[in-house]
Amino acid sequence: MSEVRQINKSKSAVPKIAILALAIVFAAGLFVVGFDQGHIFSLVYGEQAFVDLTIHELTHDMRHAAGFPCH
């Protein structure tokens, strides 16, 4: 004869894979908006990326407005 039991199981533990994924998004996004001076595009375009500053210029206005140091 089968027995039915009710269990209240806590599911509040935060999955480590989710923490890792969000931590990567945090670090990458913060670097793009706050700190990139041509570093990301230099992986493709080399030294020219540090002259063009494509991402830096794209995020320039937000960088100032959000309080990040800028030139």
Next chain:
Amino acid sequence: MKTIVFISIVLISGALAGLVHGTVNFTIVEPYLDQAIGLENESLFASGEAEDTLEFWAEYESYRIWQKSGQVLAGVILGLAMGSLFGIVFALSRNSLPGKNDVSKSIILSGLMWLTLYLIPFLKYPANPPTVGDGETVVLRMILYVSFIIISGVGVVVFYKISKKLQNNKKYVAVVGYAGLMMIAFAVMPDNPDEITAPMNLVNEFRFVSVLGVSSFWVTVGIVLGLFWKKFDKTSKLEYS
């Protein structure tokens, strides 16, 4: 809550709050940025580093359009980043946060993070419009700013944990300890090395609208993530054996 749902609601709430932040900036901060860059151009003409020619203005217009068009996009990217941090902290601290439900807990945490990760560091290293920062000192300023934020953020966590270990849950110990730490940090950390040459009324007004913009992010992310969490979280479930 399923992992994919957790990640999704965190990213969506961060992106939405970033969209609000970028839009607010586009509306109220851009006029001050234009004004500051105008002064920068006048300075370039006066010093002879640039000439007031059609070619100059054509190049200027092309990169200013690029910079302005990036305001909202950069807001979304920054929103995803800061929203991710907020989601991690909320998930880990939700059971310890004061508040009657997930929405109030989320709003309380966003207020706390706005205060400790933004406003207090802002008081030491306030935002500056273009024309103020020196390119030669940008790395030093980044190090100072990030260090101050880390000191503030880690300080809150450490003193909160200390207060939890004390008898009678003396939370005021955390507040006093954190305040002491930040006063020391204010006194010890070097000031921004750049001299402010722009008119102070422009700088102060820019700083004010900058605070409004960043605050719009923290208000939005607190409300939106709280609402999502309330809708999707099922912290207990029934099982049969």
